Amino acid sequence: MPGALRVRVVRSAEELSPGLDALVSASGAPFYFGREFLAAYEHYPVQAVADRYYLEVYDAEDELLGFAPCHVQADPLGALGLAPGETALVSNLWHCPDSHLVAVQRRPEVAAALLAAMGRCAAEAGLTRYGFVNVEVGSPSAAALEAAGLAGTPIDKRYALDLSSFSTEDDYLATLSGSTRHEYRRQLRRAAEAGAEMSMRTATAHEEAERFRLLEISAARFGSAGYYDAQRIVDFLGMMQKAARINEIRLDGELLAIGILFAEDRKLHTWAAGYDRERELPFSPYYLLHASAVRYAFELGLPVLEGGRRNDDFKMRFGMAQKPLAAYLGPDERS
Structure with a gap:
């Protein structure tokens, strides 16, 4: 009562x-x-x-x-x-x-x-x-x-991608439009030809704040200056090592893009992302962040990839449901 x-x-x-x-x-x-x-x-x-x-x-x-x-x-x-x-x-x-x-x-x-x-x-x-x-x-x-x-x-x-009916990345890609699927593969091919490296790792207790400045820069570029603070993020991640993952895109040892994800029982959450838009490249680091997250969700066997808010057009093109x-x-x- x-x-x-x-x-x-x-x-x-x-x-x-x-x-x-x-x-x-x-x-x-x-x-x-x-x-x-x-x-x-x-x-x-x-x-x-x-x-x-x-x-x-x-x-x-x-x-x-x-x-x-x-x-x-x-x-x-x-x-x-x-x-x-x-x-x-x-x-x-x-x-x-x-x-x-x-x-x-x-x-x-x-x-x-x-x-x-x-x-x-x-x-x-x-x-x-x-x-x-x-x-x-x-x-x-x-x-x-x-x-x-x-x-x-x-x-x-916000956006979420249901992967539960797919067994592989190719199964997922087959559901996208031909032009979107072509662009996805073209971006990854160009990145591979340029020597770009995609990696996913568990967060540590001693992350370097400078790596996360890209988050500050990207937020400011999209009209939300101050939404992220690199040092606060590093301190925060020090207490979230169990679930936190760091998605990094590098070229010739230089960091081009970084993302923070959190893994739980049924979902992989893409929580924050930032990338270098000033450097001229034959590929988009943002595509690689997305591809790396999709592949990691399949690797962990998680049926849902949570995409967070904003960047609507990209997320809808890549099959994410709008919430x-x-x-x-x-x-x-x-x-």
Whole structure:
């Protein structure tokens, strides 16, 4: 019953329920709702976080039913229309390409309990806006939030490639248009002729920040300057070695492109990428990043390659399904 629910507010990842990871796994939510990711981002936030409120919903028998990691953040992608310098309390982080109401059964009363608690935490922090961002339209999380009284506002799209029906890279390529398939193979052939090298490795505890400057440069080129910080990324990856992978493209020993991926039970997440667009080359490093990720997903036997947000045309050409995302925000007291 709704009246029997209670919400525990936790201010540090170290204090999260021991049963959280089991709930995240059972709910189908991705790795970035788990303790390891939240602790790493808490210690080394890639994008500045002013404060955090982890919300855990329990029933009368003290069973953990729901969870929402909420962070006081600005809006680096300009998705919410916040005023300059304004922050909001939202779940999850902007560096997570989709958000979930973490629960095995996403009931409206669980959503309502979380939203009421978010409203109280936002008021405590002196904020007028709170809610969930990057929720997939039509998902169980979206349905629960709508049943709790919120309307979704479209803000973005993310992409995912279903590889479950393919046995090989060639099987996947056969589903693409002839021109796309030809261009894919042409780019890889030209890269091989030039001597380019594609590699995938596990992240280490001592990555070199300079390698990740390409992420900063690429984000700025696409209008999101400051979205990545190379040193913060290196520090963050030091706590995420179990799942983090580094995708690198090199030519004559020089780094042309770099990507960060995370591997979990059924998905390979392409989380961040940057590449050199200033150097004249007979091939596109971005094509090689994509090809390397596809091949690695097949190598690991993972049925889904998560493509993240933006670069819509390329991702759709290469068979990724578009997933519209919405924000579900509580009432703005200014309006």
